[in-house]
Amino acid sequence: MTAQRAPLPQPTPESKPFFDALKQRRLLIQRCEDCAHAYYYPRPFCPACLSDDVKWEEADGKGKLYSFVINHRSAPGFDAPYIIAVVQLDEGPRMMTNLIGIDPDPELVRCEMRVEIVFDDVNDDFTLPRFRPAGD
Numbered sequence: 001m002t003a004q005r006a007p008l009p010q011p012t013p014e015s016k017p018f019f020d021a022l023k024q025r026r027l028l029i030q031r032c033e034d035c036a037h038a039y040y041y042p043r044p045f046c047p048a049c050l051s052d053d054v055k056w057e058e059a060d061g062k063g064k065l066y067s068f069v070i071n072h073r074s075a076p077g078f079d080a081p082y083i084i085a086v087v088q089l090d091e092g093p094r095m096m097t098n099l100i101g102i103d104p105d106p107e108l109v110r111c112e113m114r115v116e117i118v119f120d121d122v123n124d125d126f127t128l129p130r131f132r133p134a135g136d
């Protein structure tokens with residue numbers, strides 16, 4: 001990482017439980033009590049049926065690489081090249097994240113590859129979810 005800092009999230013009342021859980025090494029998603037749809041990003045209603053009867057649940061932090069791009073331009077807090085990824089969790093929701101622990105080489109990174117979460121402590125206040133190739 002460069003000396004320049006990456007922008008940090010600004011938690012809202014809806015997303016604060018998600019960020020608080022990351023500090024405790026837990027990945028939370030939300031699930032609708034009416035239709036059982038699991039989703040991310042945090043919202044106070046179900047994006048599938050609009051019910052507001054939703055709850056938090058812990059995801060196991062495993063999934064597969066759904067899509068990715070290798071970014072060759074530096075951004076604040078990121079040394080290029082780096083991998084911007086969309087991970088599909090085993091519970092269903094997709095998350096935009098970074099794939100780490102693998103060279104940003106299109107010969108190595110494959111869609112559908114198994115990935116697992118890495119809790120990245122970016123500072124004392126924030127832990128962010130990144131993903132790496134799964135060891136299993």
Ligand SMILES: [Zn+2]
Pocket residue numbers: 032033034035036037046047048049050051
């Ligand atoms: Zn629903």
